[in-house]
Amino acid sequence: MAYSFPEEVLEYVFAFLSSDKDRNAVSLVCKSWYEIERWCRRRVFIGNCYAVSPQIVIRRFPEVRAVKIKGKPHFADFNLVPERWGAYVYPWISAMARSYPWLEEIKLKRMVVTDESLELISKSFKNFKVLMLSSCEGFTTDGLSSIAANCRNLRELDLRESDVEDLSGHWLSHFPDNFTSLVSLNMSCLGSEVSFSALERLVSRCPNLKTLRLNRAVPVEKLASLLRRAPQLVEFGTGAYSTEIRTDIFSNLVGAFSGCKHLKSLSGFWDVVPAYLPAMYCVCSRITSLNLSYATVQSPDLVELISQCPNLKCLWVLDYIEDAGLKALSSYCKDLQELRVFPSDPYSAEPNVSLTEQGLVTVSAGCPKLQSVLYFCRQMSNAALVAIARNRPNLIRFRLCIIEPQAPDYLTLEPLDTGFGAIVEHCKELRRLSLSGLLTDRVFEYIGTHAKKLEMLSIAFAGDSDLGLHYVLSGCESLRKLEIRDCPFGDKALLANAAKLETMRSLWMSSCSVSYGACKLLGQKMPNLNVEVIDERGPPDSRPKTCPVEKLYVYRTVAGPRADKPDFVWTMDEDGALRLS
């Protein structure tokens, strides 16, 4: 005779569980807990839209209010995934429109979103509040018009880094005059000019507006008017920050900024004219996040600005900052947690700025809280990497891109195995790592041995043999995402570690040495994986089995092979049941 808590009590307790991991654990305790939990789960995160179907999600979780779905693999950001590959959101929207009338939030990343989908969203969910489209594509500003016109309770519209077909700026004018609920608007990726008076009126009538990221088309002389209407802003992104210097514009801007007592984050700064940067000095002391990655400004001007931001936690900047600027950063910004340095001229063979490994070493020494790094540079040494590792064992994300593929340690001309080895050995909490430079199988041995918390690994132009891949797949216990390009990894390691792939979200391999035969075998062996071959040269069947495939994408799924493949993608052993009998 078992007594248990009444359902209502359990539900009340479960409501305190926000993490998916906890809720999943709770669901496994017993059938009744599974049942109770599934009825009260409100947020669902789907890391791979093809790992599950909308029907399966809806069947299990009938009362969801917020979904987050990711589509294409990460390498799609760098044009390695062909157009028309997939990740269409429409089937999800249409299923949810029928089953989740109370849906409030949709957050999508790397998915194809059509105007039709946006219109359906705007008409199906009466209490819709949050739309975030991160690195999405397939829609136009007409789709945005539907959202603006129909979502009466919209709070957030965030289009970050999406590729929108910009037909006109007219969409913004579709927000009705009685629409006042906006909290966050990020339109920075759009090209067209919106009606400025419509924007002003929108900002004026939304008292809860906290985030406003403008697009490049909004000139600097218009900023003051917006800031004065929204002094409560916490996050602000400028448009183009250049114009001929006029003292009245400048002083107006200073006045407007000084009224913003809550600003913590600044971004934008396209085409920045350095003389306008001091307009922001009055807010710098509160600034925790600064995105200057579009600011083509020289180091001294950057340093002037940064030196006023002692509370800076996150800095994105171009390599114009140079080693000298990073040295200043390390002395002024002791709270720094995240640094991203982007290349101003990624394609020239010669360095155009004086930014080397030294800058990163200095920051690693001077900023004790630094945990997240993305750094593009043209030279690196094992000594520098070892120093960084020793300085910053608290690193969680370390993404290093040495621009020239297979560049060795510039001092010793050796591979950078030891350096990256030191990173994984010292940084025991490392969750994400991107490698570059000259690397042998040895670095993968270090990674397999030490990187026990590593969840995502990106590899390019590295390794000597299958052994490298084998070390990673057999050693990295926490690995979820592995993406590889242009490495001599082939069949043996892949097939020997087939079971590992079921414990991961996905594996991407392009321009490697995996044969069609091995892909077929993998597909046959592993029914819970979709093994997808991408090949422009036509059906893989028309070439010998030993022929390497162009691109391979393997992911675990409970939804079976996908039905929306384009003509250059083949799922291995789709009709496995027929073949095995």
Place this chain on the structure above:
Amino acid sequence: MSPESETSGGLKTELTLGLPGDLQVQKSGIKRGFSEVVDLKLVNDSKAESQPPSTTQVVGWPPVRSYRKNLVKNCKYVKVAADGAPYLRKIDLEIHSSYQDLLTAMGDMFTCLTICNVLNERKLVDSANGEEYVPTYEDKDGDWMLVGDVPWKMFVESCKRMRLMKSSEAIGLGAAAPSTPSKGSSTSC
């Protein structure tokens, strides 16, 4: 005076871009007629010595998002479609210095196509079936033009996207009313 005879230079290595057919109607006044087409000079007449892959030739490397590339002034990415190829590519016009360079890059990208210099025409040929492709582009005004009509810098300035069109379909392009290829494709710039 035929345009071709004016532009054929004395040197064997000089090549010109131009098309047989009528002069196009000048819209903006700055687009040149065939009598003033650009001369191209080949550095080597054989294929370039094989070089180690430099960063300019590797797809997707360094791993920089395309919206970051177009922001720094010296980059200009345009989409390139080839009739019959399953997917689009992107090419950075700024890193090429001439039409020859561009065509080489396009030949590299669409690996089944090789450059074929026939008379004064610049084409790409599918070695498998002999099908000829002509490079065309959509300019700022929305017109589809043949690649090579205007000086290189002007082309880079005005090109919005490119299409390798089958020769048979390209007839009539460059004439008075440039025909626009169907825009019904699922991808758009």
